[in-house]
Amino acid sequence: MTGRIAACRFGVIMLRIFWWTTLIATAALAASLITMLTSDWPATWANGWPGWAIAVAITIIVESIIFWIGIITVYITSVQLGIKIRVIGVLCGWIPIANLIALRLIIRTVSEEVRFESAKERLDRSRAAARICATRYPVLLVHGVFFRDTKALNYWGRIPAELQRNGAVIYYGNHQSAASVPDAARELTDRIRQIVQTTGCGKVNVIAHSKGGLDMRYAIARCGAAPYVASLTTINTPHRGCGFADYLLEKIPLATQKQVESAYNAAASHLGDKQPDFMAAVHDLTQAGCARLNAEIGDSNELSGSASIAGPFAGIVCQSVGSKLAHATTGKFPLNFTYPLVKWFDGPNDGLVAQPSFPWGEHFTWLEPNGTRGISHADMIDLNRENIPGFDVREFYVQIVAALKQRGL
Incomplete structure (x- = not known):
């Protein structure tokens, strides 16, 4: 067990001790008070209240120490509490009954x-x-736009x-946060060549998220990266664009677009x-922009993963992944608030990209776990570090890479 998790466990134990000892002590003190009030009260009260008051004071001090040790420990060490539950705990901490409900949630x-x-x-220890x-070949992780x-x-x-x-063995794309697909592709090609030349690894296994998948397809098809790529796995990539992006560009005044771009x-x-x-990146994510790119570099219908296929993707294992978010409220900001708009235009989606846009390559994996939450665009890169019921994102990537190893890549 890691030090952080051991600390979390200690904090939980302290809070549970606080919970139960507070209930028991409160019941005992209340019973004592009732006994004093219902007995021969003047004498009993005169003789017993100092001891009762001391017991109350000791209980408050001891329980306060236990509580603050526990709550500070979990607030510092827990990842899953998140901002929302921490705020609930602070706001409800001073409200009777509500503070107990918040404590149980924590x-x-x-x-x-x-x-x-x-x-x-x-x-992990067992394997x-x-x-x-x-x-x-090492793994190259390629980020999406605006990060x-x-x-x-x-x-x-x-x-x-x-x-x-x-x-x-992990490397990163290290390319700009916002650029056109061709410009980002040239950066990534230079990065891949640098890794290969520096390490002598020969090739890389690329895992690319969102626009990064478009950037890598272009890098392979047009920028000379093909000889250095063993596999390309695209994660929630809009291979056919985002329809709502076309709509927004039509509706948002050009002056406003220029202001956002400049900022x-x-x-x-x-x-x-x-x-x-900024605007070049946005335009390349529209359906019209992706249609132009696909006309230039080819779409998934031309791929089968077979080494006999001619062209830049010959011999490269190509596969894709997409996921479905159930509701905008079940994802987390910032990559979920556009869910209703994407659903209106394009159907089931991850908050940004719709299902028809995901498939590409020889194999497509569609993630739609049971329950009411679903998996958002951000969940697929563990942006919020959230343990999602029914979907272990870290293990999902482990199995992707393990499968590449089994194929000799």
């Missing part, structure tokens, strides 16, 4: 986190020797660490982008 949430992470730890993600690869905020959440723990490009430049191009 205990239940952190207890489930301890159970889940402990089981995950046991699983450590097998190194199931130790592929022949960058940074150590402070890992775009891929807990996924890289889980892959590395199971034997994978974004200025901010991105300060954060490290050399030539950010």
